[in-house]
Each structure stands twice: as structure tokens, then as C-alpha cells.
Amino acid sequence: MQSMAGLARRAGGAVVAAALLLPAGAQAQAQNGLSNLFGGIFSGSNPAPAQPTPGPNGAPTGALPWSGEDGASGHPLMTAAAIREAAGNFNNCVAAMWPDAARRGVTQENFQRFTAGLSPDLRIMDLMDSQPEFTKSIWDYLDILVNDNRLAKGREVLAKYKAQFDATEKATGVDRTIIASIWGIESNYSTQMGDRSVLQSTATLACIGRRQAYFKDEFLSALEILNRGDLRPEQLRGSWAGAFGPTQFMPTAFKRFAVDGDGDGRRDVVDNPTDLIASTANNLKKDGWQPGQTWGYEVVVPQGFNYMLADRAKAMPIAQWEKLGLKRPNNQPFPQPAEKAYLLAPAGAQGPGFLMLQNYRVIMKYNPAEAYALAIGHFADRLRGGQPFVQPWPRQERELSRTERLEMQQLLAQRGFYKGTPDGQFGGMTREALRNFQASIGAPADGFASSDVLDRLRGR
Numbered sequence: 427m428q429s430m431a432g433l434a435r436r437a438g439g440a441v442v443a444a445a446l447l448l449p450a451g452a453q454a455q456a457q458n459g460l461s462n463l464f465g466g467i468f469s470g471s472n473p474a475p476a477q478p479t480p481g482p483n484g485a486p487t488g489a490l491p492w493s494g495e496d497g498a499s500g501h502p503l504m505t506a507a508a509i510r511e512a513a514g515n516f517n518n519c520v521a522a523m524w525p526d527a528a529r530r531g532v533t534q535e536n537f538q539r540f541t542a543g544l545s546p547d548l549r550i551m552d553l554m555d556s557q558p559e560f561t562k563s564i565w566d567y568l569d570i571l572v573n574d575n576r577l578a579k580g581r582e583v584l585a586k587y588k589a590q591f592d593a594t595e596k597a598t599g600v601d602r603t604i605i606a607s608i609w610g611i612e613s614n615y616s617t618q619m620g621d622r623s624v625l626q627s628t629a630t631l632a633c634i635g636r637r638q639a640y641f642k643d644e645f646l647s648a649l650e651i652l653n654r655g656d657l658r659p660e661q662l663r664g665s666w667a668g669a670f671g672p673t674q675f676m677p678t679a680f681k682r683f684a685v686d687g688d689g690d691g692r693r694d695v696v697d698n699p700t701d702l703i704a705s706t707a708n709n710l711k712k713d714g715w716q717p718g719q720t721w722g723y724e725v726v727v728p729q730g731f732n733y734m735l736a737d738r739a740k741a742m743p744i745a746q747w748e749k750l751g752l753k754r755p756n757n758q759p760f761p762q763p764a765e766k767a768y769l770l771a772p773a774g775a776q777g778p779g780f781l782m783l784q785n786y787r788v789i790m791k792y793n794p795a796e797a798y799a800l801a802i803g804h805f806a807d808r809l810r811g812g813q814p815f816v817q818p819w820p821r822q823e824r825e826l827s828r829t830e831r832l833e834m835q836q837l838l839a840q841r842g843f844y845k846g847t848p849d850g851q852f853g854g855m856t857r858e859a860l861r862n863f864q865a866s867i868g869a870p871a872d873g874f875a876s877s878d879v880l881d882r883l884r885g886r
Contacts, residue, residue, distance in 0.1 A: 492548035497555030501636040509551050512634040516546045519633035527646055532653040540652050540659065546630045547622065553666045554635055557850065559828045564772050564797045565819035571611050571801045572808060580610045580809050590687070590703045599717025600707040603806035604785075608673050608706055608792065611801060616672040619696075620664035624648050628668040628677065644668050647677035656684070661696040671695045673706045683709035713791045714784065721786040721803035722767065723760065724815055725752045727779040733771060733872040734861060736779070741768040747781060755816035772796060774874025778817035823876055830880060837883040838863060 497504030503512070512519070520541050527537050562570075584591060584606050591602040613619045625648050631641035648668065651657055664670030668677060675684065675695055684693040687704030695702045728751035735750070745763035752769070754760065767781035780800065789799040804815065826834065828850040835856060838844035843866075844859040857873035865871040867882060 490549055490552075493552050495552075497551060497636075498557045499555045499636065501555075503634075503636045503638075504551065504555055509548065509634055513546045513548060516544075516630075516633050520544055520629055523632070523642065523646065526642075527649050530646055530650050532646075532649050536653045537649065540625060540649055541629070544626055544629050546634055547626050547666075548630070548634070550627060550630050550666045551635055554631070554637075557828060561825050561828075563819075563821075563823070563825050564800075565777075565821060567797050568801055568804065572805050576610050576614065577805070577808055579615050580606050580805070583609065583615055584809065587699050587703065590700045594687070594703050594707045597704075598707040598711040598715070600710045600715050601806065603809040604710065604721075604789070604802065605673075605703055605706050606809060607802045607805035609702070611798075611805060612674045613672045619672060619674070620666075620670065622663060622666055623659075624662040624664050624668045624670050624677065625652075625659065627664075627666055631667065641668070644677045647681050651677060651680060656680075656693045657696060661694070672702055675705070675709075679709065680705075683712060709792065710788055713788045715788050716784050719765075719783060719785050721789060721799075721806070722770075722780050722782040723754055724817065725754055725769075725779045725781050726817065727752060727769075727771065727775070731775075731870075733775060733870050734865065736769040736771045736872065738768050738770075738782075741766045743767075744781060752779065752781065770796060770800075771872055771874075772800070773820050773823075774872035774876070775870040776820035776823070776874070778815055778819070826875055826877065826880065830877075831875065834875060834880050834883060835859075837880075841883070 492509075494506055496506050497509075502508060524534070524537055528534070580603075584602060591605070594600065594605070595602050609615055625645070628641050628645035628648055632638055632645040645668075648662060652659060652662065662670055664674065669675065670677075673695070680693070680695065684695055684705040685701065685708050686693050687700040687702075688698065690698075692698075693701055693705065695705045725747070731751065743763065744760045744765050744767050747767065747769065748760070748763065765783055767783050770780045770782050771777065772780075786799055786803060789802050790796070792802075793799065804812075808814070831852060832848050832850035835844055835846070835848035835850070835852075838856070838859045839846075839848060841863065843863045844856065846855045852875060856875075860875060860879065861871040861873045863883065864873070864879065869879075869882070
């Protein structure tokens, strides 16, 4: 099971499910960083809670203090002693970044103004290394994200900002429903964007912990944003890893993709819907969005199918998948059989399959979690009047605990299938090991981590 809080594009510290299926290494580096997604998503359709008032150092008042314990990752920079030592040197660390900021055009006056009074938010160290024992399944995740209330709000947003969506769609070719989906899923339409100071969070992570080089760039980029005047300090608030705004840009992603949609001289992706819509679309366009194309299709996978073919690296024309017996529910035709697609089976042979196209890969660049990208695509389809997925999920299956996931990796390693270091987090390497084990015992090699597979590994 892979944590969505893997310091990828959106960093909210929540863990999703084994079915999130991040590709190997994706949790360590995606473009923007994992958002505050789960600040309100797990509350379903309930109204957003009031945001806590920030304290004098930028952290929300009432926020939990740092545990004072070693981080779960075991990284030497995440020991309690290393964290305390780095925290004691925080002011010197921030001051030492002035030459780098100057090279980026930040004035000395602004550097001093924006860094004055900064102090480390050590609670972030616990969030950075969080490894919860229990998680949600992909079907629970989709149930929470794609619900009637959120869809109704999405349709209101599409109608309210029709002119902005019209202009952006014409300029970029990016489907408006995809932008509206990202907006809805990332922040529940601007109601849940995170309440931490981006400057404080990125400064903390630039000086303390195991990703300092990465977050130094984010901190300096945040200073550039403020120095240029695109946003005010009070607008630059978000997740513990620095993602901010309704569609959760990291500072470096803002620099690459943010645009001034209404020509007022500022790129305000927080409070200006025109800039927000145009910037999110520009991000997707620059990442390779194919205008006029969909993201993928739900498909029925035949009995006895070779699930070793369900691999991102094994794309082939849809016509070839049809020859292998894959069909759309209700025998709907594929509009473009020559398009290349790969098969995703997030719940294994017991659940629905999906043929994923280029635009799905683009959504994956926005956030490298397969369940996230699936939710975005499905949400967009529903906004256009599409129906829920036809095939049932294996809701009788329970999610393995972290202890069980760790045991599964250890047993796979003992049998020679898993070559990594067991950590309880499932990525591409674990999935491949599971497939090879399943194939060795004559079971469908779908890579789905079920309790039955764990029992077979135990020899039961």
C-alpha cells in the first residue's frame, strides 16, 4: 500500500488505499506535491469545517505539537536528535539562503520582510513520516470523492464561470470538466485548501528532515512569488508540504504553469477564478493533454485473461485489446480503435478494468496516484452526464493493515519474488512480485493484495 503523502505533487499527509497503486518511486517526486485533499474528503458531503486561526508563527492554533519521536522512515535526518539539532540552527539556515534568493531576483528588503519571525513547524516532521496502520480501499475512496453533492457543486461552478471555461478551453484544448474535477477533488471547490503558511512549511522542510534540497527550491520559489507580487503572504497558505490554492499548486509548479488569465498583471491562483482556471489548464496542456480526447474507458475483462498484460508499459492499440476479449460495458463501441491504451485493474480480477489513454497519463503527472487520476476522469465524465461505473467492486475484500502488508513483502522476499526493502508500502515493485507469485501458484496474476494471497504466502 502506497501512501499518498509521499511528498509528490500534493502533500496533505493522508493515506489512501492499496489500490492507489502509485508507480514505483512516484511518491518521492512528482511535479507539485500531494495536497490537502483529505482535509475534507473523508467528511464526504458535509460542509467544510472552519479553518483554524493561524498562530503567530504561521501554524494553525490548536495544531498538535511535534511528537518528539524518531520518524518512521528511519532516515538519519529524521531522528529526534537530528530534528532538534536542525531546529536549533533554523534561523541560520534561513539566513544562509539569502544569496540564492538574491540570484532569483528577490530584494533584500523583501527577503527580510518575508522571513522575519519565521520559526520551524516541527509537527510537519510527524506528518512527513506518517505511516498509518489502516487505509481505505479504492472503492471507498471513489465513493467519497465522486458524490452527488460534489457533482452538484461542480455543475454550479461550470455554469457560474462559463465564460472563463469557454475562453480557456478554446485557448488550451483542455476539457473544462477535467479542470472542474481537479478543483472539486483538490479543495472541494475552494472550501478546504489548507491552513498552514507555505513559507513556514517550506522553510521548515528546507532546513529540517530528509528532503531539504527539494524543499529549498520550493521555499525560494515561494519567496519569488511574494517578491513579484502575484500573491500576498496571507494568500500563500496550504498543506504541510506547501501546496496551495483551490487546485493545489506547489511553488515551483506555480512558476512553471501559472498564467495571468485576465491581464491584471498578477497570477492569482487562489482568489481569481480566471487565473485559476487558465493556470490549471496550462499545467495540463504543458504536460501533454490531447484536445478532444477522453482519459480512458471502463472495460469488461474476460475470464481467464492473462493479467500479466495489465501493465503501464504494455500499451497497445485498442483494437488489439478487443481481439483479446476486452469490451466496454453494454457492448458500446470504442470511438478510436487505433488509439494506444494500457490496462489498469486496480482491484484485480474481481473488479472492473480500465483502458487508459494518453490523457490519463497526463492526469497522473498532476498527481501520480492511479486512484486519484481515475477519480478525476470519472468525476469529469459524471459532470458531462455520464453514468457510474457499471461493474461492481469486490467490496467484500478488506484492506490489509500495514503490519500485514509488511509481512506480505517479507514473505515475498523469502520466496525470492521481492527484491526491495520491506516497508509496508506497496508500489510497482511489490505489485510485480505479487504477480509473479500468483502466476507461480496458478492464480490470476493481477497483483491485487488480498487477504487470500497473504494466506497462500503463509502456506495456509
